[in-house]
Amino acid sequence: MSSDSKKIRELLESIRLVYGYDFTDYAEASISRRIQHFISTRKIETIDELAKIVLKDEKAFEELVQEISVTVTELFRDPSFYKSLRENVVKRLATYPFIKVWIAGCATGEEIYSVAILLKEEELLNRSVIYATDINQKSLKIAKEGLYNIENMKSYTHNYQHAGGKRSFSEYYIAKYNTVLFDKSLRQNIVFSPHNLAVDKSFNEFQLVICRNVLIYFNQQLQNRAINLFYDSLCPFGFLGLGSKESLLFSDKQKQFEDVDKKEKIYMKSK
Amino acid sequence: MTKNAKYEAIVVGTSAGGLNALFVLLETLPANFPLPIIIVQHRSKDKNDLLEEVLQNKCKVKIKQADEKEKIEKGVVYIAPPDYHVLIENDLTLSLSADEYVQFSRPSIDVLFESAAGVYKDKLIGIILTGANSDGASGIRLIKANDGLTIAQKPEEAFSPVMPSAAIKTNAVTHIWPLSKIRDFLLTLNN
Ligand SMILES: C[S@@+](CC[C@H](N)C(=O)[O-])C[C@H]1O[C@@H](n2cnc3c(N)ncnc32)[C@H](O)[C@@H]1O
16 A cells, blocks of 8 residues: 555544544545545645645535535436336336435436436326435535536437437426526425435435445445445335446345346345 | 566557557457456447447457456456546556546546556556547656556557657657557567
8 A cells, every 4th residue: 555545544534533524435546536636736735734734624624525525417317227217117106105216426416307307207206205415515505406507408408318308308497598497396396415325324215216426436345335225225126226337246235136227227125 | 587577457548549459459469468458448428339349359358348346357458438437446446437527538548547557556557549639648647657667659650649649748658659569569468
């Protein structure tokens, strides 16, 4: 282990003790890249210096959390995932009188509106509640506002159509200057809340849990923890959707799930 | 021990014209090639481009798309998946990331090269082939700074010279070679 790598471990350990944010089981390559990037943009010289700053200045710490919690996301990212979700999951959710969905690591909310649109088109939205969580409070605030840059709408419309969208995508938002605001009807049954997959517990029971492109930032142990948390939060025969390169490979609950769509990483709790 | 026995991994970066160049490099490698090769070929988000299958059809060495947290094995060629960066962990596993684009690219060559340099240090070979932007140049610099071996395809013969030229401009490239020479060099590592 290089000396930098050791210093980063020490820094993450102190952050855990001081602030209660646990990044110690994040995959190291990615988090050290983010930390190095943070250092180089702040004109900080060394990791020791960074540690001194963030451990005594809470604001600097929050900025570091922003850097570490990667917010990159899209509406209908991976259209084929949403297509499968519509065909293989959402239709089956219709048998429940009341539907609870948990979107973990929702970032700035694009994923939430994608799921809300699916539920609406299958006429399930008015009896659904979507719990949207993330560790990044700033992202949650953006998600709650539902205001996005108009620049991306062209590619999102393309995604929506490839995801099997049934209407004209522009029906779902109002454009004003260079932003778009998603329709109120999509936003009414969403509960936004901070939740940390590395330390917090299960808080409800869901028919569907979606957590995409978050596990890749975790090491195997933390991936296992998160999947146990999803398992505990799913009703019998509840569904779990992961990112296209994520899987249950490192989970001791692997055998307690069945494939719904192996390629799209959609699973059902079977035991 | 030959002087080559010191190397433990090869990383390769390429974009425009990369497929043909990769054929030349990989086609002649034996199935039991003694090093892992990790490749970023810029590709579109389209998940059905069959890059791995197309390469495997002509190659003896095993070719696969890089998977999340998979153990890096000798004699296997790993290709970065569409829409994800690939990084190397200290325990010699692969990690994927959905971070923002780097050098307008995801997967990005710089992201792979920089993380590989930190792990393999002087036991790494970094190769830049044909390509139309300057992704990889900063990665090459870091490989060199860690005493790794850096190679760029000769720009004059590259399908697109921009990428190898950008790498060469950093003054951190050890060898500027035509593709056939890079291929022959890889074969010498086999002994
Ligand atoms: C790359 S984004 C993925 C966003 C979205 N799910 C998608 O696939 O487009 C990763 C998100 O995971 C969140 N995250 C990182 N660590 C987390 C943790 N321990 N608990 C909850 N969310 C976390 C980040 O804040 C960020 O919003």
